[in-house]
Amino acid sequence: MAEIDQSGGGKKGGKKRSKKASTKIDMTPMVDLGFLLITFFMLTTTLAKPVTMQLSMPDKTDTKETSPVKLSETLTVCPAENKIYYYQGIPGSPDAVLQVTDYSDKGIRQTLFDFKKRIGNNFTIVIKATKEAKYKNMVDLLDECAITDNKRYALLEIDAATEEMIKKSGK
């Protein structure tokens, strides 16, 4: 062990003998330091592996006939900052009833599940983001579509009739 010898100088006289220094040193602090650094780096490293979500938009130049979607099988969803509006039918018409829900798993997720159960495989979600919607809200909504296993969704620009309906409802 590497210790400072403080006992020296006791004997006077006598033969001077060169003291053989031990080659062993105490490694404990060094090991401590090593593991401290390892722990530090491991805890501070963020595993920043980005994941991606694929978004496919329809081809604008493609004029091929697209399969029509029945109005009764669609749900229009309008994400706003902290809530989501949704309705079925043509905006502005009396049978389109605007409803509000939130981003929680009891909110929009349950709604999407319910509609999917009722409508079946042809269920199509139309997403019209409102003006105050954040990018996060849109991604959350796409995420909900993925969670509820809905592959049929479309991103559209919000139209005046929908905006008017949201405004009128005051929700």
Add this chain to the structure above:
Amino acid sequence: MPKVKAKRQSVSLDMTAMCDVAFLLLTFFMLTAKFRPEEAVTITPPTSISEKPLATEKGVITISVSNEGKIFMGVDDKEAQQLMLERMSNRLGIPVSAEMQKNFMASEIVGYPAGALKQVLSEKPSKWKAAGFYTGIPCDSANNELFLWVTYAKMANPALSVAIKGDGNSNYKVFNQVVGTLQEQNINVFQLITGPENKPRN
């Protein structure tokens, strides 16, 4: 009978091996760690349950949208980057010196109006942030430079895929603008970069 003496064992043990392991691990982690790629601004992407990793083999154009709605673009293909600058400078009639090109190539990020190209590229990339050059690429109907940059990059390497990295709190309008711009070039598949999130159990 003599007393049986319990043999005193030495309490100090040889730490050399442990020390070796510790430092070996330390060196390994330090050498394998990758630096975080430079960013013009800090962007916190929203989270999603998606588990697909970003496909980077064929090169990616990353379009970042900051919190304030500024747009930045990065290309990880050096050749495409060089051609981008050549075509852009030809279009604007700005002669590009060797030094300007070097500065352009040193940073992956384009985040300034093309009009400021000369001023920006006369400085080293490390000074751009402090000098406030990252003002974003204009992307509106009157002056859509993002369209040009993406076109030039795609001309150089058509295999480039497009990733969009938006800040969670950026406005949806900006994202819509970016997507609209890209759709004009018939780019219809995007990879939205998100953070990981746990899948709900059900």
